[in-house]
Amino acid sequence: xxxxxxxxxxxxxxxxxxxxxxxxxxxxxxxxxxxxxxxxxxxxxxxxxxxxxxxxxxxxxxxxxxxxxxxxxxxxxxxxxxxxxxxxxxxxxxxxxxxxxxxxxxxxxxxxxxxxxxxxxxxxxxxxxxxxxxxxxxxxxxxxxxxxxxxxxxxxxxxxxxxxxxxxxxxxxxxxxxxxxxxxxxxxxxxxxxxxxxxxxxxxxxxxxxxxxxxxxxxxxxxxxxxxxxxx
Numbered sequence: 092x093x094x095x096x097x098x099x100x101x102x103x104x105x106x107x108x109x110x111x112x113x114x115x116x117x118x119x120x121x122x123x124x125x126x127x128x129x130x131x132x133x134x135x136x137x138x139x140x141x142x143x144x145x146x147x148x149x150x151x152x153x154x155x156x157x158x159x160x161x162x163x164x165x166x167x168x169x170x171x172x173x174x175x176x177x178x179x180x181x182x183x184x185x186x187x188x189x190x191x192x193x194x195x196x197x198x199x200x201x202x203x204x205x206x207x208x209x210x211x212x213x214x215x216x217x218x219x220x221x222x223x224x225x226x227x228x229x230x231x232x233x234x235x236x237x238x239x240x241x242x243x244x245x246x247x248x249x250x251x252x253x254x255x256x257x258x259x260x261x262x263x264x265x266x267x268x269x270x271x272x273x274x275x276x277x278x279x280x281x282x283x284x285x286x287x288x289x290x291x292x293x294x295x296x297x298x299x300x301x302x303x304x305x306x307x308x309x310x311x312x313x314x315x316x317x318x319x320x321x322x323x
Contacts (some may be wrong), residue, residue: 108152117251118155120162120262124316126158129166136163144204146237148244154303157248161205162286162316165264168203174265192216207245210268210273214238246276253313259292260311265322269294269312278302283311291315 131135139160142149152160176199184194193216199209217235249272253259263269273281273296280300287293294312298305 092187099128105204117164117253117259118158119259120252120313122319125159126163126166129163133167136167137159140193143184143244144241148240152253154248157244158251160262161248162262164205165316165320170264171201171323173199173206173209174204176202177206177212177267180212183213189216189219191218198285203317205241205251206265207242208265210238210241210245211271214242242275247273250276254312255305255307255312257293257295257309257311260313262313262316264316264318266294266314269296273310275311279305279307279310287311292318
C-alpha cells in the first residue's frame, strides 16, 4: 500500500505543473496525464474522493489531490447518466415533485459524489424541504450545510486550475459547472457564450456585471473534459 501511495505522489508531482502569477498559485491540468494517473491508480482516486466527502474537510488534502478527485472521478463514473438524472431532477423540481427530484439527485451523487450541479441541487432541495411547514422534513440544517460546503470545496478546486483568462482558463467537467461557478463563486453576470476552436475546446463568456472576485471583461473555461464525456 505504501508503494502505491508513493507512486501516486510521484505521479501527482508530474501531473500538475506549478505556476504562479499575481501572487496566487494555480495548477493547470494535463488531461492526458490525468487519464493515465486515474487508470493506473483508480482505487487511490476513489480513496481521495471519500476523504473529500468527510463532513469536516480533511485539511491534509493538497489541491493537486483535490483536483485529482474532482476531475479524476469523471473517468471512473458514468457521467452521461449523471447528466440525464440531473436533467430529470430539474424537470421534477419545476413541477414541484420534490421527492422524485430528491431520489434522482441521490442516484446522480451515488454515481459521482463530486458533481457540482448534483451537490447544488441537493442543497436546494433540502432548503425547500426545510421551509415547507406542511411536512415534517427528514433533513436538518446541517444536511443543507454539508452539501453547500461540498459545492464550495468543488468551486475552490476549479479556481485553482487557472485565472479565467484565455491563456489560463478554468477547467470544468460539465457546462453547468460554468454557470454555477460564475454566479455563485465569482458573483458575476455573464452575457453571450462562444465556443472557441483552439488547441483545446474553450468556452468564452462576455462579463456583463463584474464583482470583487472577477473584474475582467471576458472569462474562459477549458471544456476538454466536457467534450470527452460527450464522446463516451
